[in-house]
Amino acid sequence: MPKAFQVRITAIALALLTAAACALGVVNFLREIHFELPTDGVSWMEIQGGLKAERVPANSPAQRAGIRPGDVLIAVDEHPTPRVATLNRQIWRHGVWSRGTYSIVRNAKAHFDVQVIFEPTDRSINQGMRLIGLVYLGIGLYVLFRRWTAPGSMHFYLFCLASFVLYDFKYTGELNNLDWTIFYANLLAQALQPALFLHFAVSFGRISNSLPRRILSAALYIPGFVVAALQIIAFTTWSATEQLHHRLDQIAIGYLSAFYVTAAIVFYTRYRRARSGLERQQLKWLSRGALIAVIPFTLLYTIPYMADWDIWPIVAKLSGLSLVFLPLTFSWAIVRYRLMDVDLIFKRGVTYTLATAGLVGLYFAVIAVAAELVHTRLPSLRAWGLVAAIVVTSLIFDPLKNTIQARVDKLFDRRRFDYRSTLVDFGRSLSSQTDINLLTRSIVERLQQTLLVTRVALFTSSEPGAPLHLAASHGLNDVPVNDLSFLHFYGQARHLFLETPQHAMHLTEEQQATAAALDLNYYLACTVGEPGTGAQRTIAVIGLGRTSRGDFLSSEDIEVLESLAGYIGIAIQNAQLYTRLQRQVTEFERLKEFNENIVESIHIGIFAVDLEDRIESWNAEMEVMYATPRAAALRRPLNEVFSPEFLGEFERLKTEATTHTLYKFRLPTPSGEVRTANIAIAPLLTRDFVPVGRIVLVDDITDRVNMEGQLAQAEKLSSIGLLAAGIAHEVNTPLAVISSYAQMLTKHAGADPRLSPILEKITQQTFRASEIANGLLNFSRTSTTEFTHLDINLVIRDTLALLEHQMKTSRIKLDVELAPNLPLIRGNQGKLQQVALNLMMNAKDAMFNRAEGYLRVQTEAVGNNVVLRIGDNGSGIEPSHLHKIYDPFFTTKLQPAVGQRKGTGLGLSVTYGIMQEHNGKIDVESEPGVGTVFILEFPALADVTRLGNEASGRTIHA
Numbered sequence: 001m002p003k004a005f006q007v008r009i010t011a012i013a014l015a016l017l018t019a020a021a022c023a024l025g026v027v028n029f030l031r032e033i034h035f036e037l038p039t040d041g042v043s044w045m046e047i048q049g050g051l052k053a054e055r056v057p058a059n060s061p062a063q064r065a066g067i068r069p070g071d072v073l074i075a076v077d078e079h080p081t082p083r084v085a086t087l088n089r090q091i092w093r094h095g096v097w098s099r100g101t102y103s104i105v106r107n108a109k110a111h112f113d114v115q116v117i118f119e120p121t122d123r124s125i126n127q128g129m130r131l132i133g134l135v136y137l138g139i140g141l142y143v144l145f146r147r148w149t150a151p152g153s154m155h156f157y158l159f160c161l162a163s164f165v166l167y168d169f170k171y172t173g174e175l176n177n178l179d180w181t182i183f184y185a186n187l188l189a190q191a192l193q194p195a196l197f198l199h200f201a202v203s204f205g206r207i208s209n210s211l212p213r214r215i216l217s218a219a220l221y222i223p224g225f226v227v228a229a230l231q232i233i234a235f236t237t238w239s240a241t242e243q244l245h246h247r248l249d250q251i252a253i254g255y256l257s258a259f260y261v262t263a264a265i266v267f268y269t270r271y272r273r274a275r276s277g278l279e280r281q282q283l284k285w286l287s288r289g290a291l292i293a294v295i296p297f298t299l300l301y302t303i304p305y306m307a308d309w310d311i312w313p314i315v316a317k318l319s320g321l322s323l324v325f326l327p328l329t330f331s332w333a334i335v336r337y338r339l340m341d342v343d344l345i346f347k348r349g350v351t352y353t354l355a356t357a358g359l360v361g362l363y364f365a366v367i368a369v370a371a372e373l374v375h376t377r378l379p380s381l382r383a384w385g386l387v388a389a390i391v392v393t394s395l396i397f398d399p400l401k402n403t404i405q406a407r408v409d410k411l412f413d414r415r416r417f418d419y420r421s422t423l424v425d426f427g428r429s430l431s432s433q434t435d436i437n438l439l440t441r442s443i444v445e446r447l448q449q450t451l452l453v454t455r456v457a458l459f460t461s462s463e464p465g466a467p468l469h470l471a472a473s474h475g476l477n478d479v480p481v482n483d484l485s486f487l488h489f490y491g492q493a494r495h496l497f498l499e500t501p502q503h504a505m506h507l508t509e510e511q512q513a514t515a516a517a518l519d520l521n522y523y524l525a526c527t528v529g530e531p532g533t534g535a536q537r538t539i540a541v542i543g544l545g546r547t548s549r550g551d552f553l554s555s556e557d558i559e560v561l562e563s564l565a566g567y568i569g570i571a572i573q574n575a576q577l578y579t580r581l582q583r584q585v586t587e588f589e590r591l592k593e594f595n596e597n598i599v600e601s602i603h604i605g606i607f608a609v610d611l612e613d614r615i616e617s618w619n620a621e622m623e624v625m626y627a628t629p630r631a632a633a634l635r636r637p638l639n640e641v642f643s644p645e646f647l648g649e650f651e652r653l654k655t656e657a658t659t660h661t662l663y664k665f666r667l668p669t670p671s672g673e674v675r676t677a678n679i680a681i682a683p684l685l686t687r688d689f690v691p692v693g694r695i696v697l698v699d700d701i702t703d704r705v706n707m708e709g710q711l712a713q714a715e716k717l718s719s720i721g722l723l724a725a726g727i728a729h730e731v732n733t734p735l736a737v738i739s740s741y742a743q744m745l746t747k748h749a750g751a752d753p754r755l756s757p758i759l760e761k762i763t764q765q766t767f768r769a770s771e772i773a774n775g776l777l778n779f780s781r782t783s784t785t786e787f788t789h790l791d792i793n794l795v796i797r798d799t800l801a802l803l804e805h806q807m808k809t810s811r812i813k814l815d816v817e818l819a820p821n822l823p824l825i826r827g828n829q830g831k832l833q834q835v836a837l838n839l840m841m842n843a844k845d846a847m848f849n850r851a852e853g854y855l856r857v858q859t860e861a862v863g864n865n866v867v868l869r870i871g872d873n874g875s876g877i878e879p880s881h882l883h884k885i886y887d888p889f890f891t892t893k894l895q896p897a898v899g900q901r902k903g904t905g906l907g908l909s910v911t912y913g914i915m916q917e918h919n920g921k922i923d924v925e926s927e928p929g930v931g932t933v934f935i936l937e938f939p940a941l942a943d944v945t946r947l948g949n950e951a952s953g954r955t956i957h958a
Helices: 003-034 061-065 084-094 124-146 153-168 177-203 211-219 222-236 242-273 277-306 313-336 341-376 383-432 436-451 509-518 555-601 620-626 644-653 702-749 756-780 792-809 829-846 879-884 907-917
Strands: 043-047 050-055 072-076 099-106 110-117 456-460 469-474 495-497 522-529 536-544 605-610 615-618 660-668 674-685 691-700 788-790 812-818 825-827 853-862 865-872 921-927 931-939 954-957
Touching (some): 003 124, 003 177, 043 084, 072 084, 084 099, 124 153, 177 222, 177 242, 222 242, 242 277, 436 456, 436 469, 436 536, 522 555, 536 555, 605 620, 702 756, 792 812, 825 931, 829 853
Parallel strands (some): 812 853
Antiparallel strands (some): 050 072, 072 099, 099 110, 456 469, 456 536, 495 522, 605 691, 788 825
């Protein structure tokens, strides 16, 4: 199989395996959150006759119920519990926060029942384990992507993936298909992960792949699969007791710890024997990480668990979290420590040269001493004395070599390592900080901590050309800074040195006072390049004094500081730019919000379009007026939002450079309404008077136009009222003459049976015509707000007299039932007559063109109220309109049929106001197609006797 194809197959398999593991882990986590497993908190073990409480944790449900260690459980809710599995099924059936009755036997004598409230199982440790698993997976992926070809990287990733499955997959107890999948995957990971770890330890850094080594590596996985097979058989085949399950869990934990400890020992042994610098450096971290992770886990968890000791939950959690050190140290060893051959070989050569030279000298010294002793005092040893000298020399070689290597490393690396760490730390702090105040304080603190100087100051310039000022300092308390003009750097000079700041004779007096007050010996310029010109500008100056020992800084210190000064200048410039940008953004946002508030608060619809006639702005008033949400209008062309009528006018005017207004333009809306508006269309220009679109202002004047029409109609009605009053007044005069002459003729005719009835009818009709004229005159007369005692029946009769002719011509039957002896009410006759007239006219309009229309008017006394009902069998009112019928200008008669009057929308509104003014109530009952009944209630006057009350019966007028 080609290697490239094999690599692709491996990559695809790993990707699919990783994706499946992540998906199952997420689903398992979500299921665990939503599924609560009830528990009583006790560790039960099967014995003869029931279950024995081995451990009863403090504050557990069973402990609060009174169960103690050693108690025997024989039944739950009278169901025998011979096995722990039986008990778990009973608890699961009850559910969380339910109550179960435990039958307990204590000391083989006492038998009693206790009530146990089951609580959710504490699975908080699972989240810590999941965190460890995620760390494993994340670091494994990082190592795999960064060091795909590194030796051991693939093996390390498989180990991390198995660790992720081991620590993240936790079966919930639902025991469905998903739960069993999680369970078996966890068992597989439990078998593989320790073996992978030990295999990694054994094979790390080894190139040999001989058959014996492969057999040994394969043999490492046998114990894990045996443990997993035993657990699977115990679950599926054997009727395992809790004791057996516990022992199998102990074996699994023991297997895990044994392999971890063995791997740690292997790493440490190989670290002690390693000769390669890279391998030794890697193994140093691997062995330390393994020991840091394994020792707490083994001592604090594995040993107590296998010994059946009680483990505090917090200790168990901390011991489990210690395992996170494994992937952290492993990834650091693989990614970070790659050989720097020259340095290592050089240091190694120096080390071995010095060690060899020292040992040669020591060897000859020992030989000389041994020879002297052999020849003078122990002549019998001879050759054995030389052998002893060689053995002693070989034994002290390694310690001596290690000591010399440590000294050489310290000699060669110490200052360079310090400065390198300083640069790294500075780089991190400078690149991650954008707040200018925090940045300057951080720079000062870091310089003081690194160089151990007593006084540090940082001077910055806020704007190009602005003078320097003290931004942050250490060791300077209330120092007057008057003149910093001496901080100029000429030519290639990057720093300024003042051996005695108090006696800087080349400075002016004021500059000398400032330098003496600062008491700084070194000033280093932080420069940045000017955009375009490339010239260097000093943006900040670093000032430093002597060290805490009173020493000046070394040339190497100054060299590092000069390197850092450029980075510090760039960081300060970036922070200043960011601060100015943030200030401008804040100001821009404030102005933008202010302008948007103006546009949104104005009671005129405003929208803007770009040069392609797409809507770019749409304020709240447009949303309300045009019945189109902002989201539905923005970025859409005008032709998709507005009607062709508006588009035609817009196309005609959009090329004009001036503002044009469309007066009283009828604008159809998507809701079906037609709004009347004054529309102004103006060009939208930039500051340079470049057109970028059009702005349209829509002033909705629909209500104003309607009000103007209604005012004109009211003026017309007022004129008609005045005309009707004059006509009624003029009609009364001839009616009076006709009535007088008819009465005179009646007297002269005497008892003439032929003429008397005719003259009597003439007289009655003149009286009736006079009453109609007087009623019209009274209705047209301007009413006062004076309230008097009224009989509602008289008001109804006067109103019916005015409408009698209209009802007849409309073929509407009148059904009038006025209750006799009604209590009087307090009101204004003209206003109440207007109420009755409005309701009757509305009823007449509702019965337009109805073949058998009838108007029913009824009065009655109900309790302390006088009730007036005016009903019809007209078209009725739609339920959706019932809550709006009293709104001003609301009418459904916008387009009346021929012969029907057009509504103004003020009749019921005025009626409602008059009823409120009379402390009355108005209610309506309506059903579309059946009819409408208005019910008016007036407070009756108490202790008022009604005089001359006429009896009213049921009267029907054709």
